Amino acid sequence: MTQIKLSGKRCILENGNMIKSVAIIGSGNVATHLAIAIFKAGVNIKNIYSPTLDNCTTLAKRVNAEAVDDIYKIERNIDLIIISIKDNAIKNVVEHLKDFNSIIVHTSGGVNIDVFDGYSQKYGVLYPLQTFSREREIVFNKVPLFVEANNLSTLIEIESFAKKISDTVIQADSERRKIMHIAAVFACNFVNHCYDISSQILRENGIEFSTLIPLIEETTKKITEINPHDAQTGPARRGDTDVINNHLKSISSSKYKEIYKVLSNSIADSYKE
Amino acid sequence: MTQIKLSGKRCILENGNMIKSVAIIGSGNVATHLAIAIFKAGVNIKNIYSPTLDNCTTLAKRVNAEAVDDIYKIERNIDLIIISIKDNAIKNVVEHLKDFNSIIVHTSGGVNIDVFDGYSQKYGVLYPLQTFSREREIVFNKVPLFVEANNLSTLIEIESFAKKISDTVIQADSERRKIMHIAAVFACNFVNHCYDISSQILRENGIEFSTLIPLIEETTKKITEINPHDAQTGPARRGDTDVINNHLKSISSSKYKEIYKVLSNSIADSYKE
Numbered sequence: 287m288t289q290i291k292l293s294g295k296r297c298i299l300e301n302g303n304m305i306k307s308v309a310i311i312g313s314g315n316v317a318t319h320l321a322i323a324i325f326k327a328g329v330n331i332k333n334i335y336s337p338t339l340d341n342c343t344t345l346a347k348r349v350n351a352e353a354v355d356d357i358y359k360i361e362r363n364i365d366l367i368i369i370s371i372k373d374n375a376i377k378n379v380v381e382h383l384k385d386f387n388s389i390i391v392h393t394s395g396g397v398n399i400d401v402f403d404g405y406s407q408k409y410g411v412l413y414p415l416q417t418f419s420r421e422r423e424i425v426f427n428k429v430p431l432f433v434e435a436n437n438l439s440t441l442i443e444i445e446s447f448a449k450k451i452s453d454t455v456i457q458a459d460s461e462r463r464k465i466m467h468i469a470a471v472f473a474c475n476f477v478n479h480c481y482d483i484s485s486q487i488l489r490e491n492g493i494e495f496s497t498l499i500p501l502i503e504e505t506t507k508k509i510t511e512i513n514p515h516d517a518q519t520g521p522a523r524r525g526d527t528d529v530i531n532n533h534l535k536s537i538s539s540s541k542y543k544e545i546y547k548v549l550s551n552s553i554a555d556s557y558k559e
Numbered sequence: 560m561t562q563i564k565l566s567g568k569r570c571i572l573e574n575g576n577m578i579k580s581v582a583i584i585g586s587g588n589v590a591t592h593l594a595i596a597i598f599k600a601g602v603n604i605k606n607i608y609s610p611t612l613d614n615c616t617t618l619a620k621r622v623n624a625e626a627v628d629d630i631y632k633i634e635r636n637i638d639l640i641i642i643s644i645k646d647n648a649i650k651n652v653v654e655h656l657k658d659f660n661s662i663i664v665h666t667s668g669g670v671n672i673d674v675f676d677g678y679s680q681k682y683g684v685l686y687p688l689q690t691f692s693r694e695r696e697i698v699f700n701k702v703p704l705f706v707e708a709n710n711l712s713t714l715i716e717i718e719s720f721a722k723k724i725s726d727t728v729i730q731a732d733s734e735r736r737k738i739m740h741i742a743a744v745f746a747c748n749f750v751n752h753c754y755d756i757s758s759q760i761l762r763e764n765g766i767e768f769s770t771l772i773p774l775i776e777e778t779t780k781k782i783t784e785i786n787p788h789d790a791q792t793g794p795a796r797r798g799d800t801d802v803i804n805n806h807l808k809s810i811s812s813s814k815y816k817e818i819y820k821v822l823s824n825s826i827a828d829s830y831k832e
Contacts, residue, residue, distance in 0.1 A: 315792075372797065372799070373794075373799055373801065373802055374799065374801055396794065396799075396801075396802040396805060396806070415770065415771070415773070415774055416773065416774055416777060417774060417777055417778055417781065417790075417792045417793075418792070419781060419785060419789075419790060419792070421784075421785060422777075422780075422781060422784070422785070424777070428773050429773060430770050430773065454770075456770070462764065462766070464805070464806070464809055465760060465761070465764045465766065465809070466761075466766065466770070467802075467806070468757075468760055468806050468809060468810065468819075469757035469758075469760045469761050469766075469771060470757070470771065470774055471793055471794065471795075471806065471819070472753045472754075472756045472757040472760070472819075473753060473754055473757040473771050473774060473775050473778070474774050474775065474778045474792070474793065475791070475792060475793030475794070475795065475796070475822075475826065476753045476818075476819075476822045477750045477753050477754070477775070477778055477779075478778055478781075478782065478787055478790055478791050478792070478793075479787075479791065479822055479825060479826050479829075480745045480746060480749045480750050480753065481745075481746055481750070481782050481787035481790075482787040482788050482791065482829070483745045483825075484741075484742035484743070484745040484746040485742075485786070485787050485788070486788075487738060487741055487742045487745070488738070488739075488742050491735065491738045493735070493738065493739065493742075495786075495787075497688065497703050497727075497729070497739070498688070498742060498743065498746050499783055500688070500689065500701050500702060500703065501688055501689055501690060501743055501746060501747050502746050502747065502750070502779055502782070503779065503783075504689060504690055504695075504697070505690055505746070505747045505750055505751055506750075506775055506776065506779040507695075508690065508692060508695055508751075509751065509754050509775070510772055510776075511694075511695070512692060512694060512695070513758070513768075514751055514752075514754035514755040514758050514768075515755050515758070515759075516692075517690075517692060517751055517754075518748070518751050518752065518755065519588070519690045519691070519692070519747070519748060519751070520690075520743075520744055520747065520748030520751075521646075521669065521744065521748075522744075522748065523748065524645065524646075526645070526646055526647065526669070528646065528647055528669075529646055529669040529740075532669060532737070533669070533737070533740070533741045533744065536737055536738070536741060537741060541825050541828065542825075544821060545749075545821055545822065545825060546741075546744070546745075546749075548817060548818055548821050549749045549752055549818065552752060552756075552814050552815075552818060553748070553752050555814065556752075556755070
């Protein structure tokens with residue numbers, strides 16, 4: 287495999303114009319939001335595939351595509367096939383796409399581009415850095431898209447396509463994409479779990495979670511202006527061990543007690559250095 | 560000490576009108592934002608105290624108050640004294656206020672009301688649930704204020720005063736306030752530390768933290784509409800151990816590796832039950 291070196295800079299390539307038709311494999315959260323964005327950008331979505339037709343029929347109708355439950359029913363002259371399914375299912379699907387001449391991409395933060403090795407000539411990655419829930423509308427052109435490809439001409443095509451649906455298209459090889467994904471796990475998945483824990487603690491005591499919303503909103507707004515390291519407040523930041531020990535006594539769940547300790551120690555440590 | 564039972568409900572008492580003058584002990588983040596809110600509400604701030612005049616002179620000027628560096632220079636006929644200093648310094652200050660007839664409150668989430676026992680006749684707590692940084696302006700009337708007092712007439716006065724600066728005034732005894740404080744540590748302090756870690760991971764790899772902002776904003780917006788438990792996404796939520804192990808290999812800091820493990824296990828556990 288020839289791997290091209292990616293700069294990590296915003297894309298400056300402007301010459302791609304080949305991708306005029308798309309098929310999407312998958313109908314989950316990412317596939318749904320991506321399909322809607324592509325449809326809105328005026329690109330023709332020919333097929334949406336799911337092993338169970340029921341799962342993709344509604345989405346297919348919404349984006350004027352044909353729902354299929356057999357990969358071999360995807361049209362052969364399609365320009366781009368987007369695989370947007372669970373990470374550990376990608377390899378298996380790729381093996382079934384050997385006979386397609388389309389550009390093939392997956393949308394995963396965590397799967398290396400080498401998953402396509404030996405199965406395709408033109409392939410890459412189109413990773414949207416966002417948390418998608420079916421119920422929530424997303425302003426897709428604000429979602430950063432990380433692109434990677436196995437050769438320059440394919441990269442140009444994927445980039446050009448990505449720019450139709452997002453204002454922020456960034457080149458990143460698999461290693462850089464993994465770093466972004468890890469950062470996203472901390473800044474999104476772990477943050478949300480902290481919200482979940484606080485919500486549970488309040489519920490156990492009959493207090494509404496909504497009371498925390500102004501605090502949560504300010505915590506987030508703050509770091510758009512101040513470096514998170516400088517924005518840190520709270521007992522661990524102040525080194526207030528009396529409050530920390532008092533809190534630990536009041537937390538009933540041993541799991542949450544451990545999280546409280548580990549995170550407080552980490553905060554305290556990071557201001558000692 | 561007679562402790563009155565507090566409902567945890569929003570206040571409905573309307574008859575307090577005694578507090579027309581205030582002194583503030585402290586000039587840190589909370590004291591500063593509180594002083595500005597009180598000044599804007601048209602209540603007369605007579606004194607701002609700090610052991611070092613330099614620390615409180617600017618703030619005192621801004622709210623038309625006199626800066627003092629000796630607690631005994633605080634005017635004797637003041638209606639309300641607000642102690643807004645480090646938790647572990649409150650006790651010592653309270654001991655110096657024995658001769659004052661004013662209502663005395665502290666603003667801490669973590670300090671029990673019994674810190675005033677034996678030192679005052681009219682006392683309570685005024686806890687603003689917010690993260691305050693000096694550089695950031697706060698819309699103070701959106702900050703929930705938790706109030707507590709040692710008797711009903713004092714509670715009426717503190718509540719009435721609190722309502723002048725905030726739209727959300729909630730009665731909470733010390734135990735409830737502690738619960739709120741613990742929930743706030745998870746939803747604000749720990750969340751911010753997760754932002755800090757992701758920022759460090761990106762910086763080590765030459766990637767701008769600002770790339771994460773759309774993801775961070777959506778993560779926060781989501782939980783104003785969806786229960787955080789239902790909003791959870793990511794590898795731990797999906798039980799994707801391949802991605803988790805792959806991430807753990809890439810995290811160089813043993814401290815952040817531990818945090819990644821503890822939080823991922825906690826997420827996974829909370830969807831098993």
